[in-house]
Amino acid sequence: MEIDMTNITSPELLQKEVEKMNSFGVRLTGTKAQRNFIKYLKSRIHDMGIETFSDPSRFMRWEETNKKLVIKDLDEEFEVPISSAFPYSGRTPAEGITAQMTLVKEKHVGYLNATDKIAVVEVDELDFLPSEIAFNERERSIPEGLKLPSHYSGPVATAFVNFPFLKIAKLAGAKGVICIWKGINDDCIEGQYLPFILDYQGIPAVWVNSKNGQKVIEEAEKGAFATLTLEGIIDEYAKTESFWCVLDGEEEGESVIINTHTDGTNCIEENGPIAMLAMIKYLKDKPLKRTHIFVFVTGHFRLPNFKNIDGGGVQATSKWLTAHRSHWDGKEGHLKAVAGLSVEHLGCKMWKTDENGEYRQTGDVETEIVYTGNKMMDDIYFKSLEDRKKVYTLTLRGHNLLHFGEGQPLFNCGIPEIALVTAPDCLCVISDNNEMDKFDAELMYEQTVSFIKMDLMIDSLTAQEIGPCDGYSAIATKKMVEDSTAKIKEVASEVASKVKDILPF
Incomplete structure (x- = not known):
C-alpha cells in the first residue's frame, strides 16, 4: 500500500513539531505547559477547517x-x-x-x-x-x-x-x-x-x-x-481538558476511534498527538466509509482523577468513553465503534544498561510493544509494516486483566484495537534536553505512516470481517506459578518475622 505523504509531513517536519511541543515545557496534567500544548493542537486542527469539541475538567494538582x-x-x-x-x-x-x-x-x-x-x-x-x-x-x-x-x-x-x-x-x-x-x-x-x-x-x-x-x-x-x-x-481547582474532532464517513452507524493523551514528561511521552495531526491531515480529504473520531485525552499522569470503570478501566480514555457513549457503544441512535487505534510513544531508540553497567544506546529501535484486539487486527498491523526500514516489534493480547496504555479502555469496552505502547526506560524522565537524544524522527515518521495504513485497511473491511474483540487471556505457566509462589512465601515469612519482633504480643 503506497501512502503519499507529500505536503502532509516528513521526518524533518515531525522533528520540528516535537521540538515545538518541547518548547511549551513539561506537560504534566493541568500545567500551563499542557494547556498551551492543547491550545496549539486545537489551532492546528482548526487551521485544517475542522471543528474541535472539549470536555473541561478541574482537579487538585x-x-x-x-x-x-x-x-x-x-x-x-x-x-x-x-x-x-x-x-x-x-x-x-x-x-x-x-x-x-x-x-x-x-x-x-x-x-x-x-x-x-x-x-x-x-x-x-x-x-x-x-x-x-x-x-x-x-x-x-x-x-x-x-x-x-x-x-x-x-x-x-x-x-x-x-x-x-x-x-x-x-x-x-x-x-x-x-x-x-x-x-x-x-x-x-x-x-x-x-x-x-x-x-x-x-x-x-x-x-x-x-x-x-x-x-x-x-x-x-x-x-x-x-x-x-x-x-x-x-491548586485545588486546576484546569485541564480532553478534546476531540470528527471526520464524517460516507456511511452511517459505525465509527473508528483514534486516541492518545496530551500530558507527558518529555519528547516521547507524549508525542502521539503530533502523529495524530499528520493522520488527520492525510485522512480529512479521503472518502472515509466510517466516522473517524480523534480523541486527545487529559489525565494520563493523574489517573486517580481521570478514570472511570464504566468507560473501560484505569486509563484516562475511560473517562471520555463514559461521557460519550453515543460515539461508540452502538445502542439505539448511537455509533458503533468497530475498531480503535491508540497512538503513543513514537520514535523511541533503545537505551539500556549494558553489561558494563553503562546506560547508553544499545539499539536503533526500542521494542515496539503493540496490543492487537484480535487476529484480524494483528494481521492488519503486520501488513502495515511492509516496506518499513526500521522495525523491531511484537504483538500482545490483553492478559490477566492487564493491558498497558490508553488502548486499554477501548479493549475493555470490546473495541478491537491496535495500540502502540513502546516502553523505554526513559518514558517518565523529566530532563533539560527532554530526552531528545533518545528520539528518532525517521522512526516516528515510519510509525505514523503505518498508523495511516492500518486505518485505511480497517476502513476497507466490514465489521464482520474485522470481528469482535478477543477479550483477556488468562494463562499461567507452571514455572511462573512456582517462581511467584516461592517469592511470595519468602516475603511473607520475612514480614511475619518482623511483625513478631515488633509487636508486644
Whole structure:
C-alpha cells in the first residue's frame, strides 16, 4: 500500500513539531505547559477547517517547586543530590523538616519504627515477576523470534509495583520518606516522575539514586539527622481538558476511534498527538466509509482523577468513553465503534544498561510493544509494516486483566484495537534536553505512516470481517506459578518475622 505523504509531513517536519511541543515545557496534567500544548493542537486542527469539541475538567494538582536533602552528623553537614521528587507525596515548609533518620529494613511494617523520624527505605528493582503474568505474546514478531525479557523490570515497573506505601508511613507518624533506588542504573533513574498512579499521599518523599543512597543509608544506620525540603504548590481547582474532532464517513452507524493523551514528561511521552495531526491531515480529504473520531485525552499522569470503570478501566480514555457513549457503544441512535487505534510513544531508540553497567544506546529501535484486539487486527498491523526500514516489534493480547496504555479502555469496552505502547526506560524522565537524544524522527515518521495504513485497511473491511474483540487471556505457566509462589512465601515469612519482633504480643 503506497501512502503519499507529500505536503502532509516528513521526518524533518515531525522533528520540528516535537521540538515545538518541547518548547511549551513539561506537560504534566493541568500545567500551563499542557494547556498551551492543547491550545496549539486545537489551532492546528482548526487551521485544517475542522471543528474541535472539549470536555473541561478541574482537579487538585500538586507540583514540586524546590527540593533539597541535607544530612547532619557529628562531624559534618552535607547535601545529598535528589534524583526526583515522589509525585503527589506531600510538602514541607520552606525551611524543610529536620528529624533523625531511621532505616526501614522492612518497608510498610518497618514504618512502625519511624514515628517522628525521616524514614529511609530501599526500593529494589522489580525482578521476580515473570513477564507471563502481565503479557501474553501472540507468537508473531519482527524479527522472527523476538521475545520480551523473561521478567518484568525497569524503573516504571519497579515504581508501580514496589513503591513504598507512603500513607502507612504517614499513619505511623513519620515526618518524611527518602526512597533509595536499588539495582537500577543511576543515570537511568535521574528525573523519573514515578509513580504517577497514586492520589495525594500527605507526606513529603523524594527519590535518591543507588550511589548517593548508600551514603544516606550509612548515616541513617548511625542515627544521623537530616533536613528534607520539598516545597510545592497545590491548586485545588486546576484546569485541564480532553478534546476531540470528527471526520464524517460516507456511511452511517459505525465509527473508528483514534486516541492518545496530551500530558507527558518529555519528547516521547507524549508525542502521539503530533502523529495524530499528520493522520488527520492525510485522512480529512479521503472518502472515509466510517466516522473517524480523534480523541486527545487529559489525565494520563493523574489517573486517580481521570478514570472511570464504566468507560473501560484505569486509563484516562475511560473517562471520555463514559461521557460519550453515543460515539461508540452502538445502542439505539448511537455509533458503533468497530475498531480503535491508540497512538503513543513514537520514535523511541533503545537505551539500556549494558553489561558494563553503562546506560547508553544499545539499539536503533526500542521494542515496539503493540496490543492487537484480535487476529484480524494483528494481521492488519503486520501488513502495515511492509516496506518499513526500521522495525523491531511484537504483538500482545490483553492478559490477566492487564493491558498497558490508553488502548486499554477501548479493549475493555470490546473495541478491537491496535495500540502502540513502546516502553523505554526513559518514558517518565523529566530532563533539560527532554530526552531528545533518545528520539528518532525517521522512526516516528515510519510509525505514523503505518498508523495511516492500518486505518485505511480497517476502513476497507466490514465489521464482520474485522470481528469482535478477543477479550483477556488468562494463562499461567507452571514455572511462573512456582517462581511467584516461592517469592511470595519468602516475603511473607520475612514480614511475619518482623511483625513478631515488633509487636508486644
